[in-house]
Amino acid sequence: MIEVKQVSHRFGDGSTGLDGISLRIAAGEFVVIAGANGSGKTSLLRHLNGLLKPDRGSVWVDGLDVTRNLCTARQRVGMVFQDADSQIVGETVADDVAFGPQNLGLPPAEIERRVAHALAVVGLAGASQKRPHLLSGGEKRRLAIAGILAMQPKVIAFDEPFSNLDYGGVRQVLAEIVRLHTKGHTILVATHELEKVIAHAGRLIILQNGRLVHDGRPQELLPIVERYGIRQPWTVRMGKKVDSWLN
Amino acid sequence: MAELTAFGYQPRQSFLHRCDARVKIGSLLIVSSAGLYARGWGLLVLTAAAGAAFLCGRQPLWRTLRELRWFFILLAAILASRAIFTPGRPLVQVFTVAVSSRGLVDGVLVCWRLLLIVLSAMVLAATTRASEIRAAVQWFFAPVPFVPEKRLGTMLGLLVRLIPLIFGRISEVRCAQLARCVDCRKNPIYRMRVLVVPLMERLFDAADELVLAMTARAYHENRSGPLLQAGRSDWLVLSAIAAAGLVAVIV
Numbered sequence: 297m298i299e300v301k302q303v304s305h306r307f308g309d310g311s312t313g314l315d316g317i318s319l320r321i322a323a324g325e326f327v328v329i330a331g332a333n334g335s336g337k338t339s340l341l342r343h344l345n346g347l348l349k350p351d352r353g354s355v356w357v358d359g360l361d362v363t364r365n366l367c368t369a370r371q372r373v374g375m376v377f378q379d380a381d382s383q384i385v386g387e388t389v390a391d392d393v394a395f396g397p398q399n400l401g402l403p404p405a406e407i408e409r410r411v412a413h414a415l416a417v418v419g420l421a422g423a424s425q426k427r428p429h430l431l432s433g434g435e436k437r438r439l440a441i442a443g444i445l446a447m448q449p450k451v452i453a454f455d456e457p458f459s460n461l462d463y464g465g466v467r468q469v470l471a472e473i474v475r476l477h478t479k480g481h482t483i484l485v486a487t488h489e490l491e492k493v494i495a496h497a498g499r500l501i502i503l504q505n506g507r508l509v510h511d512g513r514p515q516e517l518l519p520i521v522e523r524y525g526i527r528q529p530w531t532v533r534m535g536k537k538v539d540s541w542l543n
Numbered sequence: 544m545a546e547l548t549a550f551g552y553q554p555r556q557s558f559l560h561r562c563d564a565r566v567k568i569g570s571l572l573i574v575s576s577a578g579l580y581a582r583g584w585g586l587l588v589l590t591a592a593a594g595a596a597f598l599c600g601r602q603p604l605w606r607t608l609r610e611l612r613w614f615f616i617l618l619a620a621i622l623a624s625r626a627i628f629t630p631g632r633p634l635v636q637v638f639t640v641a642v643s644s645r646g647l648v649d650g651v652l653v654c655w656r657l658l659l660i661v662l663s664a665m666v667l668a669a670t671t672r673a674s675e676i677r678a679a680v681q682w683f684f685a686p687v688p689f690v691p692e693k694r695l696g697t698m699l700g701l702l703v704r705l706i707p708l709i710f711g712r713i714s715e716v717r718c719a720q721l722a723r724c725v726d727c728r729k730n731p732i733y734r735m736r737v738l739v740v741p742l743m744e745r746l747f748d749a750a751d752e753l754v755l756a757m758t759a760r761a762y763h764e765n766r767s768g769p770l771l772q773a774g775r776s777d778w779l780v781l782s783a784i785a786a787a788g789l790v791a792v793i794v
Contacts, residue, residue, distance in 0.1 A: 347759055370761040382749055383756030387552040387673050387703075396760040398674075398767050407767065425554040429707060443760065 297323040297482060298344060298373070298451065303353035305339055305506075313339035313348070315506040321484070323450065326477050328494055328514070329486040331503035332525030337486035338378070340503065341453045344484070345373040357451070371400060374444030378456040380436035381429070389415065389431070389439055390424040396447040407446075414446040418472060434465030441472055451482040458492050466492055470541055490521065491529040495540040502526070514538070551707055553669045559600040562780060563773040564675035565682055567667050570596075570784040574663045577788035578656045585791035586655050592787045593663045600670040607665065614661060618654040625650030673703040678768040693764040701753075708749055716742050 298321040305313040314336050321327055329337050342348040343355050346366040355362040362369040377383045386392025393414050397407040415421045418438040423431065428439055437457060444452055454473065458466045474496050477483045485493050494500065500517045502510040504524050510517050518532045531539050554560075559567070578589050597604070629646030636642075667676075677696035684692035716738060728734055 342755075345759060347755055367761050367763075370759060375759045377752070377756055377759070379752060381708075382752035383759075385753070385757060385760075388554045391672055391674060394674075395757075395762075399761040399763060401765065401767050403767065404770055427551075427554065429711075447760065 297321060297358060299356040300340075300343070301354050301356070303340075303343055303350040303355060305343065305348055305351050312336075312506040314343070314350070316353070317503075317506075317508045318353075319501065319508060319511060321451075321482065323482055324477075324480060325499055326483045326497045327485070327499045327501060328490065328497040329484060329501045329503065330488060330490055330521065330524075330526050332488060334505075335503040335524075336506040337488075337503055338455050339506070341375060341455055341484065341486050344451070344453060345370045345375055347375070371447050372449055373451045373453060374447055374449035375453045376437070376440045376444055376455065376457060378459055380433070380440045383440055383443070384428045384436070386428060388424065389420060389426050389428055389442075392428050392439060393442045393446045396443055400447060410446040410448070414442040417445055418442045432465065433461050434468040437461065437465065437469045438472055441469075441476075445476075449481070451484065452476060453484040453486070455486050456488075457485060458487065458489055467541060470496075474542065488526055490518070490526060491538075492541050494518070494529060495538045551668060551703070552672055553602075555601050555670075557599060557601045557670065558776075559596060559666065559670040562670070563771055563777040564671050564679035565771055566773055566777040566781045567671055568676070568679050568683070569781055571663050571667050573784050573788040575660045577791045578659050581656075581791040581794075582652060584794045586652070586659065588787050588791045588794070589659055590655070592784060593659055593666065596666045597662065600666050602666065602669055607662075611661070614658075618657060621657070622647075622650040622654050625653060668703070672769070673700045675769050675771070676700070676703065678771055681768075682771060697764060705750070705753075708753075709746060712742060712745050712749065713738075716745065 298319075300317055300319050303314050303317045307313050317336075317340060329340060331337050339348060343350060344357070344362070346355075346362045346369050349363050357365075357369050357372050360368055384392050385395050390411050393411045394407050397410050402410070411424075412421070415424055418441050420435065420438055420442060423435070428436065431439060441452070452473075457469050457473065461469060470492060473483060473485065473493070477496070485497070487493060490500075494514050497514055500510070500512065500514040501508060502517060502521065502524050509524065510520070518528060518538065522528055529538050531537060574589055574593060578586065581589060597607075626642045626646040627640060629643050629649055631643030631645035633641035634644045634647060677700040680699050681692045681696040684690045684695055720737060725734060725737065
């Protein structure tokens with residue numbers, strides 16, 4: 297479904313964002329992309345829907361070259377940003393969710409239907425007329441998810457979805473991510489906080505200095521993650537199996 | 544940011560919230576233009592119309608007045624300067640400073656007009672979604688040649704969206720600096736400089752993030768917007784405001 301072929305990206309200041317990354321992600325996978333700060337997690341996610349364009353290599357979604365099919369790529373690969381506040385564009389919760397469908401040029405009745413459905417899915421139906429900035433951190437993150445869901449993407453990429461959230465907020469967002477995966481969405485989570493999500497992932501990709509250094513099953517890679525500046529889940533340190541934060 | 548609600552859209556169920564955005568913008572233009580020519584009784588008529596709109600929009604009076612406190616200080620400064628510097632028969636004289644009756648009347652009228660315009664604009668902002676304002680602006684400018692109406696609408700929508708963000712960032716930076724005793728520094732230029740530089744950096748970052756988030760959600764100019772529909776009640780409102788504007792100018 298997603299194919300990244302030898303992608304390299306350099307930023308304006310000459311620093312390396314990504315360096316020769318290749319990977320394939322099949323439909324329905326739950327992938328965690330881990331790495332220390334500056335390892336290239338966000339850059340990789342932003343290449344998947346054309347927010348960043350590769351200097352070398354190419355990114356393909358459903359057989360379409362992302363750089364030549366930007367609108368389709370952005371509809372198919374939804375992205376939830378790290379700072380939920382900065383991605384709110386609507387003045388009410390419902391307005392914000394409607395932003396994406398409006399960009400797709402959908403008729404008003406369909407927009408209304410999608411907004412109502414997306415808000416119901418994330419449990420914010422009762423808050424549709426609230427001002428987004430007055431929501432809690434966890435609710436804002438769920439609103440960001442609803443905004444993406446209303447565009448009906450197949451893939452949802454989360455960039456550090458648990459940052460700045462309290463325990464309750466983390467559980468709300470994690471439950472939402474897991475539920476979306478069980479509904480059939482392909483899930484990509486970029487994070488350095490493995491402990492919160494790894495119990496649900498089927499694949500772990502480790503980045504370091506813009507390069508893909510490991511790609512495999514979490515059970516195989518968790519014993520070595522600390523070499524790359526990623527903290528091991530405490531249960532692994534204690535020699536136990538990883539445990540879900542939803543338990 | 545919650546403190547700034549009077550300057551932004553406030554979701555409520557009211558007649559004015561349901562009113563067509565074009566009618567509301569048209570009414571604001573009528574009230575503002577008529578206010579520039581009206582005096583005494585005319586301004587009273589327009590104020591009554593704005594007051595009625597304020598009530599219809601179910602706006603919180605005390606909170607609005609509280610949030611306008613800095614504006615009232617500006618009005619007081621305008622009134623004082625008009626009263627002192629306009630020539631005429633002195634009403635009160637303290638040493639060389641004289642307050643003229645003509646200056647006082649002129650000052651009151653100028654302040655009244657400004658307050659009327661600001662209150663009317665606040666009612667519009669509080670009862671109309673940015674997307675509706677954007678659609679109305681596009682509608683107004685669509686027949687004008689060489690004006691990119693969609694881009695204009697987008698710019699307006701972004702401006703409305705960024706205002707609470709700017710105030711929020713100012714508050715954050717200010718709090719962080721107060722926590723490090725910036726108020727111990729008495730030099731206002733130094734305090735202004737240390738506030739403005741990080742604030743601008745943060746604002747540019749926030750604007751970049753917003754652009755990225757909009758792009759990620761497939762933003763483009765030819766998007767579907769809200770349907771603008773003016774019904775009978777909308778036309779009645781516009782007619783009433785137009786009549787009030789005419790009366791205000793004539794009397």
